Amino acid sequence: MIPAKFEYTRPGSMADAVSALAGGGDDAKVIAGGQSLLPLLRLRLAFPDLLVDIGRLGELRGVRDEGDTLWIGALTTHDEVMRDPVIRQHCGLLAEATATVADPAVRHRGTIGGSISHADPAGDLPAVTLALDATFLAHGPGGDRVIGAGEFFVDYLTTALAPGEILTGVRVPKLGPGWGYRYEKFNLTAQAWAIVGVAAVARRADGHVAETRIGLTNMGLTPVRAQAAEAAASGAEASTAALRSAAARADEGTQPPSDLQGGSEYRRHLARVLTARALAVAAGV
């Protein structure tokens, strides 16, 4: 299908991009890789008057080692993220999950910032940023702002970004020694969305799980943390049985959707099983 008419601008600087967005009012949208927005336009589910293409803002691309954290530019493509040696070394969960995103064509165009700000609960990266306890950097008319992953995903396809704000980058804490990770994704065809996905990181000490964070994909209108399972797993013995019983609480407090891919009970079941698997790998059991 052909999208409805819209105007298009590709500013050369962040300042121009912000002012173009401000001038566009409510009906302006930012576009980067276009792998989520363009399908919406083509299906005529979205009708922006103005698209502000931030593809020329080179400063939003790349990965920087900041000591205890990594900064990943919003325009960094999935392909760059999954191949980046610094990310693979210090933040392997992100590389592992990104490698499961869609297909190579999409991964070469789609960006980490776009995926996150699109905030699709079925997208892999939002839940991963929750498990990693990432923070998001935004720039808007009011200057720079830092938003924690826990506060960022507000509602279905909706984030805490203010009107006119552009997501510039993602900051993720490095996983230190003792930490393990795993992204378990369940889908029926290789490049499909996750019916359910589970992103887990865990720190193991003295044969126990010292701490863990678990993010769930597609278990509600936003990505969510599996808090009950996290609490149950923290301090538990790093054994298959103990982690499995903690994972049995993975779906507590979630409201998974029912759709053609599966009912909500099915999703609850998947969340428990996948959490057990992810925790086992993350804790090195």
Next chain:
Amino acid sequence: MMELEHSFTIPVSPERAWQVLLDVEQVAPCMPGATVDSVDGDVVTGRIKVKVGPVALTYSGSARFTERDEQARSVTLEASGKETRGSGTASATVRSSLQDEGGQTRVTVHTTMSVTGRPAQFGRGVMTEVGGRIIEKFAANLAAQLAAGGQPASQPGGGQAEAGPAAANGARPRVTAATAASGNGAASAGAGTDGPGELGLPIEELRLPLRAFNSLRREGIHTLGDLSARNEADLLAIANLGPASVKDIKQKMAERGLVLATAGTATVPPAGGAAARTQAEPAAAPPPAARPPDEDAIDLLSVAGFPVLKRALPIAGAVLAVLVLLLSRRRHRRRASARQG
């Protein structure tokens, strides 16, 4: 198809609430995101806009009372609409009933709703959630309206506050506004034009940027005559229309020998008759904050109770775009298009 039930009490008698409940002109604007276009007896026609992140759907259709039971104090309102830019449909049956609770009134709102077309692909979970919030907001607005006893109250709900003026923006005033506009335009443009022929031309003729064009159209400005009836301040008060756009408009009008009205002469309020209900009031002060009706979109955040973040929705959802497509069921389409591109 989904069913929702809401119930609330209001501090007025059932007799008084009943009167309000019967007035479709008062009930319809309680629907968040609704714009009333006209009222003809029991039938209201209008539009309703639903916004979910980058997704924006507008339905146009009508609502009418299908049942009024004075004895049981219950009314049934049926509404149905078609997507204005697609082939989907939405319909709802809202049954409201009143019970006396010792001077107070308990209102029960039972809604059945069904949606077809592309939006239905969001999946049942999302539809129920979104639909539920819309109805919740409707019930809250209705409660405020009933509690105010049908006074055009200063409503607490943002949705209703916006829907209020929209209701006044009905068929009658719109016609008057248009008439006034062309008459006025002829007068003000008389200064330097080659006649009323130009004034009848649609604003498409100016070849304005799409955004400016849409903003004008939303204000009910369809012809050069409509445009020349407005002064510069009127245009600047229109959402999404800034000084640059206005300059552009003036220049393009000048090419045709037309000018905008001067500040003192324009009498058409920007919202196309926002003052209709209060015609006795001086029309000299068009509300600068008057919004084009289309903007009264339901906005999940405010509906969900995060009014502070209200305007964040549209842009937030879009800040870029990537791997995750909205509609997993449509994946194959995207893949087909990727091959072409």
